[in-house]
């Protein structure tokens with residue numbers, strides 16, 4: 659087990675990231691809320707996943723956590739200090755990213771050592787010999803042979819390039835790693851190695867890791883908590899074990915169902931998996947999931963469900979806001995079991 663404490667390292671309160679939209683010259687300007695009222699506390703040493711389909715707001719949230727995209731409302735703090743109050747150099751020692759495609763995130767004109775050293779050179783005034791010592795130390799930590807220090811990214815395999823990207827993220831000894839789909843561009847066999855490496859490093863360095871993925875099968879054995887996002891909102895949040903064993907929100911059920919083996923007896927609930935969702939620039943009123951949810955009722959189309967505690971997880975679904983009333987009016991609460 660990772661050494662998780664109760665210290666909150668990363669705290670999001672009612673974070674919104676919205677972009678102005680104009681669909682035509684004469685059209686009224688609209689607003690795309692890519693991240694909508696997200697609140698989350700991440701504890702020191704924790705490995706938490708944020709999952710959801712593409713377009714759910716995960717990537718925008720990553721940019722915001724890295725200070726690359728300002729939030730339009732709400733607050734983000736790291737170790738109790740507002741994200742906006744950190745200088746670029748200070749932030750480099752707090753949080754570092756690992757992106758999806760190691761090839762495009764590395765500079766092809768620079769050697770492995772130069773790529774790894776870049777954040778250190780930007781943030782600290784170390785002598786070249788000190789920088790090289792740190793680079794070689796980190797290369798060993800991520801199991802990259804130090805003889806590769808003078809090679810270039812194009813001469814490496816995808817797995818080696820991702821190890822370079824991880825080494826570069828670790829070189830400033832950050833407290834938080836933001837891993838944005840770090841294995842989705844890799845072969846399946848290499849994915850497992852990189853996931854194991856990330857888990858081992860998190861444990862050894864007591865890092866706090868936020869892992870972004872669209873694939874629940876990847877995060878299942880990796881993370882302690884899961885936050886499920888749908889159209890910019892967190893709809894379910896809880897311990898991995900709970901979420902995978904008894905998902906409460908119909909959307910989480912849909913995601914989990916997609917990674918289960920086929921169900922010949924059709925015992926699973928009839929959630930429609932159409933591979934797409936509503937237009938994020940014009941989301942449904944009430945619960946954003948109501949156009950795809952087989953359990954939707956009138957209230958779902960009118961009122962946004964609040965986030966409530968439901969048997970060990972937090973979930974935003976009217977069925978769980980008042981389970982007795984829901985059962986009386988609509989029958990059994992949606993379950994995947």
Ligand code: SF4
Pocket residue numbers: 907908909945946947948949951952953954955958963974975976977
């Ligand atoms: Fe389905 Fe209604 Fe729950 Fe939304 S609030 S997930 S529409 S049952």
